[in-house]
Amino acid sequence: MACISPDGKPTESGSKMLHALKGGLGSPEEVASKAGLPLFRVRSGLRELTEAGLAKQKGDKYELSEEGAKLIK
């Protein structure tokens, strides 16, 4: 997993993506721009964060889950 470490914590790039979602719903393009990461990394990372229960997908956009929001407090 590129965004989640084996101990379940987000990696540096995972953390950047979660922080980029702090303001609410965001598209992969918006997250990539805020996080300063390549779009392909963000698309794959958001999938991982969603599978891990740290983000939620709503249509083409993503938002923090309760769990994800707690992690970046």
Next chain:
Amino acid sequence: MEEVKEQASHMPRIGEPAPAFEAVTTHGKLKLEDFKGSWLILFSHPADFTPVCTTEFIAFTEIHPELQKRGVELLGLSVDSVSSHIAWVRNVEEKTKVKIPFPIIADLNKEVSLDYGMIHPGQSKTETVRCVFIIDPNQIIRTILYYPLTTGRNMDEILRIIDALQTTDNNAVATPANWRPGDKVVVPSPNTQEMAEERLKQGYECVDWYLCKKKI
């Protein structure tokens, strides 16, 4: 059985959609569709920790900033494990101070290699030859290059092809032999006699009606 599959595998062709994949890489699990909207150079190398491949990875890293300026992502591949890729990338950085910035697919089950026709049994039944697939933002294969195991790729040519493809797409023209950015481009051939006659009056530099060039 494996050999039969390798030989029977469909070879992708220019103009066709690039075969979809989901693969383990040094940057996590990636799908082809993750690159939608960007140009992508998918390239294979025979094996990690080998001399020619190491020079190529350094050379790909050197042109990476130029590729980024052109909206192009790089994705490597070989039939090695992700641990081997990570160890090799770290070794290259330790020995040469060059940090490989792009992901590399660990294609241990040869799924992607076979879909892309990267294994040429006449060269090696277990290693991928040096393939380059240039895939456009709509995920259509636009260029395929194959190099043998013993010949390292020419980065200058890869950049030139990207420039030529993007120029072609943006201006509806073609590029002549040995074209470089800034050189005159070829105006598409006319389809009718009327267009051929008009062509000669349009101020292009023409050898004849079928070969006209212009500046862009």
